[in-house]
Amino acid sequence: MYAIETENIIKQYKNGVQALSGLSIYVKNNEIFSLLGENGAGKSTLIRILTTYLRPTSGKVIMLGKNIYTESKWVREQIACVAQQTSIDMHLSLEENMLFQSRLYKIPKIEAIKRMKKLIYDFGLERYKKYPVSSYSGGVKRRLDIALNMMSKPQILFLDEPTVGMDIQSRNFMWKMMKQIRDEFKTTIFFTTHYLEEADSLSDSICIMKDGKIVKQGTPLELRLLFQENIIRLKFSTDTEIRKCIEILTHFFPPKKILIRNSEIIIHSQDIQLYMKHVISLLVEQNIPFQGIESIQPTLEDVFLRLTQREQEECV
Ligand SMILES: Nc1ncnc2c1ncn2[C@@H]1O[C@H](COP(=O)(O)OP(=O)(O)O)[C@@H](O)[C@H]1O
Numbered sequence: 234m235y236a237i238e239t240e241n242i243i244k245q246y247k248n249g250v251q252a253l254s255g256l257s258i259y260v261k262n263n264e265i266f267s268l269l270g271e272n273g274a275g276k277s278t279l280i281r282i283l284t285t286y287l288r289p290t291s292g293k294v295i296m297l298g299k300n301i302y303t304e305s306k307w308v309r310e311q312i313a314c315v316a317q318q319t320s321i322d323m324h325l326s327l328e329e330n331m332l333f334q335s336r337l338y339k340i341p342k343i344e345a346i347k348r349m350k351k352l353i354y355d356f357g358l359e360r361y362k363k364y365p366v367s368s369y370s371g372g373v374k375r376r377l378d379i380a381l382n383m384m385s386k387p388q389i390l391f392l393d394e395p396t397v398g399m400d401i402q403s404r405n406f407m408w409k410m411m412k413q414i415r416d417e418f419k420t421t422i423f424f425t426t427h428y429l430e431e432a433d434s435l436s437d438s439i440c441i442m443k444d445g446k447i448v449k450q451g452t453p454l455e456l457r458l459l460f461q462e463n464i465i466r467l468k469f470s471t472d473t474e475i476r477k478c479i480e481i482l483t484h485f486f487p488p489k490k491i492l493i494r495n496s497e498i499i500i501h502s503q504d505i506q507l508y509m510k511h512v513i514s515l516l517v518e519q520n521i522p523f524q525g526i527e528s529i530q531p532t533l534e535d536v537f538l539r540l541t542q543r544e545q546e547e548c549v
């Protein structure tokens with residue numbers, strides 16, 4: 234049984250925008266699942282649908298084996314969501330927020346205090362527990378909000394761009410907290426991000442989406458292996474040389490395989506030896522000076538760019 238299964242979800246907003254165009258995803262129990270996509274891809278729309286705030290135009294969602302529309306009350310009790318706007322009460326302290334939350338979920342007082350103490354201890358939040366939440370930085374507020382949402386012991390925790398705009402230290406705390414939630418609390422985490430590095434280092438599964446559609450789903454390793462090819466990176470000292478080189482290369486290589494990034498030319502190739510020889514002899518023949526040439530393994534960023542075909546736009 235999957236934690237979440239969706240079948241062909243379509244969401245068209247009243248203004249005509251089709252935010253999701255037939256989305257089918259599978260989230261396993263007790264994994265960290267990331268939905269990776271640029272702004273406007275439809276990530277928040279999907280989270281709002283999965284957490285039952287929004288009805289899809291059509292499609293089916295099964296969560297923990299139950300249909301979320303016929304069993305929405307039960308499903309809501311099993312999940313928690315930290316949306317982009319924090320839900321925590323800024324005037325209350327973390328402890329006050331937690332006890333208030335426990336009353337909403339009808340958790341008996343003794344049990345609530347036990348859970349509260351454990352969460353504060355486990356997440357190392359002792360020094361933030363007493364003062365109003367408004368006294369802390371954005372990064373700390375977000376962690377407090379997540380701790381608060383763990384009071385109901387959710388089976389699935391949804392996080393919409395939990396680390397957006399955070400400094401590196403807060404982000405690292407957040408990553409540690411998310412892994413702890415998976416490993417110690419056995420909660421499935423569904424989070425959205427537009428940071429590749431974050432999806433790569435944190436998730437068990439990644440789903441890449443673009444314009445309301447899924448481009449690919451898999452483990453970070455599977456996604457990298459999608460392209461069983463290497464990359465040739467060519468460095469130049471001036472943009473004129475880059476332009477001249479591109480002009481020549483596009484005569485010999487398919488344009489889809491070539492892109493410019495950070496003043497370098499990147500060529501995807503299946504036969505690295507042959508391509509390398511070919512490129513060097515072309516550049517020497519045409520007298521185009523280059524600073525360096527090397528072959529590298531694709532990163533998840535290369536895979537993402539190829540899948541979402543941004544290289545075509547960057548190509549000259
Ligand atoms: N309430 C809404 N009404 C109309 N269009 C919306 C609404 N919310 C989002 N959209 C549109 O739907 C698309 C997907 O948005 P969203 O789900 O917020 O993407 P993401 O979270 O990946 O940035 C965008 O084109 C956005 O402008």
Ligand SMILES: [Mg+2]
Pocket residue numbers: 276277278393394
């Ligand atoms: Mg969003």
